[in-house]
Amino acid sequence: MAPVTTPVKAAAGEGLVCALTFDDGPNGKDTAALLDALRERGITAVFAVIGEQIAAPGGADLLRRTVAEGHVLCNHSTSFADMGNWGADAVRADMQANLAIIREALGDSDARVPFWRAPNGNWGVTAGVAVELGMQPLDVTNVIQDWIDQDADLLAERLSAVMTPGELVLVHDGGGDRAGSVAAALRVVDEKLAQGWRFTLPLGAE
Structure with missing residues (x-):
């Protein structure tokens, strides 16, 4: 499916389906624990x-594992800078730089970042x-403000x-200590699985 400027907000499938997206990683033990749990449950997700x-110690290894285990990548910029008031040239340069970082870490100059x-x-x-660069904008409005709190019970x-x-x-797996985020996500995922939910990917991930 060719990308369009309207951001995707929908998960693939019908009924009790939801797509998990994880932001701001990869991030050491939190991402590793998350990947372990998703693999055990047979769930794939989007990692922004x-x-x-990626350039931090262990980041490239986690990125390679993320892709090897079937998860989908999302370009989330080279840093945590807000790009809302940037011009197109600056935006393009940063997106391309992050694509280069991702692909170099993966050892694949054509690695897919949809x-x-x-x-x-x-x-x-x-x-x-x-x-323009072949990526579909992805918007997530269902957030838990886990960049403010890390109380697992509250986040769940x-x-x-x-x-x-x-x-x-x-949910965030990076950008700081995210142990509470990961614990909350897995608790709720298990509850939803028991209720018959399925975890798919966003539309356009195929």
Whole structure:
């Protein structure tokens, strides 16, 4: 499916389906624990990755594992900078730089990175530039504010409340200590699986 500037917000499939997206990694033990748990449950997800995180110790190994285990990558910029007021040339340069970081880490100059997500959700001109570079903008409005709190019980309550059939949900595995985020996500995933939910990928991931 050719990318379009309107961001994707829907999960593939019908009924009790949801697509998991994880932001700001890869990030050491938190990403590793998350990957372990997703593999045990046979779930694939989208990982929106940051170039600085890939370049950090162990980041490239985690990225390679993420792809090897069937997860889908999303370009999330080289850093945590807000790009909402950047011009197109600056946006393009950063997107291309992060693609280069990703592909160099993977050892594959053609590695597929089908999605783009704007840092902090501030799109500016980034959606149009992403489409020019062959990436589908990906928007996630179902969030749990886990960049503020890391109380696993609170985050699990929030995640259960915002997880909506047919939509995407966002949890962070990077950008700081995210042990609470990972624990909450896995608790809610197990609850939803027991209720008959399925975890798919966003539309356009195929």
